[in-house]
C-alpha cells in the first residue's frame with residue numbers, strides 16, 4: 001500500500017503537454033510554453049480530413065492546473081495521448097507528424113468500421129492504467145492507519161545544489177526493480193516545493209539555506225595545563241578547525257569560580273576544582289566553527305579522567321596532568337549554555353575610541369567601516385576638536401616625555417571623531433584592531449590593522465583606544481560628561 005503512494009511520487013516527474021483524444025482531443029500544455037504551435041497545422045489538417053466522421057474532437061488544458069495531468073508537467077518533450085472512450089490507447093512522444101497522422105488515421109478507420117457495423121468495439125487496453133504513470137486510487141484512511149501503526153524515522157538528506165539531491169535519491173528506485181528498493185520503504189518528495197512543505201511540517205526551524213552551522217562555544221584551559229602545555233593545546237585547537245574568536249587569560253577569584261560552577265558546589269570533586277581553578281591563570285577561549293559545541297565536546301571525551309583514559313585519543317586523556325585528579329579542559333554542553341558562559345567571561349564591554357585629527361580628515365569613512373565590520377556597536381559618536389586640556393588629560397601618563405608637546409599639538413590640529421564602542425571584550429578587541437603604536441611595526445605584525453593601513457607615523461597614528469576598562473570608563477566620562485555611556 002505504501003508503494004502505491006510512492007509510485008505516484010517517484011514517477012510523476014515525466015513530462016509532456018499535449019493530449020490528443022479520438023472522440024475528443026485535448027491539447028494539454030504547460031503555462032510557461034503554451035499549446036504546441038509546431039503541430040497546429042497538422043491538427044487542423046487532420047480535423048478537415050476527418051470532419052465528416054465526427055469522431056475527432058480537440059480540447060485544450062493546462063497541465064499545471066490539473067492534478068490528473070501532473071505526470072505531464074516539467075518535461076519539455078511533447079507527448080500526444082490518444083483517447084478512446086476515456087481510455088488512453090496510444091502515446092506518441094515528440095512532434096512526430098507521420099506517426100501522429102498514422103495513429104489518428106488508424107483509430108478513425110476503426111471507428112468508421114464500428115459505426116458501419118463491420119467491427120465490434122473490443123476491450124480497450126488503457127496504457128495509462130497499466131503504465132507506471134498511473135496513480136492507483138488511494139485508500140487514504142488505510143494509509144493514515146498504516147502511517148500511525150508505529151514510529152517513523154524522518155531524515156533530512158542534503159547534497160549540494162549543483163548535484164541535486166532529489167534526482168539522485170529518485171535514481172535509487174530507477175535502478176532497482178526489487179520490491180525492497182529504498183524508495184519502496186521510504187516516502188520521498190518529487191519536487192523542491194513538496195520537500196519544503198514537508199520540511200516545514202517536521203522541522204519548522206530547519207534552515208535550508210544554512211549549508212553549514214557555525215556556532216560559538218566556550219573552552220577553558222585550566223591553570224596546570226596552561227602552565228605546562230600552552231602552545232601544544234592551542235595548536236591542537238587550531239588544527240581541529242576552530243577559530244579563536246576571543247580569548248582572555250584571567251586569574252579567577254574564589255567567588256568567580258563559585259559563581260561559574262554554581263551547579264557543582266555540592267559535588268565531592270568541587271574542592272579540588274576550586275583549588276585547581278584558583279591556582280594560576282586560566283585561559284578562556286571563545287571558539288567558533290561548524291557545530292562548534294558538539295565538535296569540541298566530542299573531542300574532549302568523557303568528564304572523569306578514569307573514563308577519559310579509556311579513550312586515549314580524547315583531549316582530556318591526552319592533556320591530563322599527572323599530579324591533578326581532574327580534567328584540564330572544559331567545553332559548553334549546549335549552544336544555550338555556550339552563550340551564557342561566554343557572557344560570563346566576555347560580558348559586553350565599552351571602550352573609548354578616537355580617530356585622530358589627521359586620519360579623521362582623510363580616512364574617516366574607511367575607519368568607521370572597519371569599526372562596524374569588526375562587530376562593534378557605536379553607542380556614542382561625535383566630532384569634536386579637542387582642547388589642549390582634553391588632549392593633555394587623555395595622555396597624562398606621557399607628560400614629560402620628549403614627544404608629549406608634539407602629541408598634544410597633533411591631537412588639537414582639527415576635529416577628532418570621538419566614540420564609545422560596545423562589544424564583548426571591547427577594550428582588547430579595539431586595541432587589536434588598531435594594531436601596534438608604530439605603523440611600521442603594524443605593517444609587519446598586523447598588516448590588516450587600522451594603523452598599518454591608515455597611520456602616517458608613530459605620532460600621527462590614526463586612532464586611539466583605552467588601554468583597560470577602567471581607563472575606558474574615565475575617558476568616556478571625560479569626553480561625554482557621564483559615566484553611563486548609554
Ligand SMILES: Nc1ncnc2c1ncn2[C@@H]1O[C@H](COP(=O)(O)OP(=O)(O)OP(=O)(O)O)[C@@H](O)[C@H]1O
Pocket residue numbers: 395398403407436437458459460461463464465466467
Ligand atoms: N616614540 C614615540 N614618538 C612619537 N609619538 C609617540 C611615541 N610613542 C607614542 N607616541 C604617541 O603617543 C600616543 C600614546 O602612546 P602609547 O604608548 O599609549 O600608545 P598606544 O596605547 O598604542 O596609543 P593610544 O594611547 O593613542 O591608544 C601614541 O598613540 C602616539 O601617538
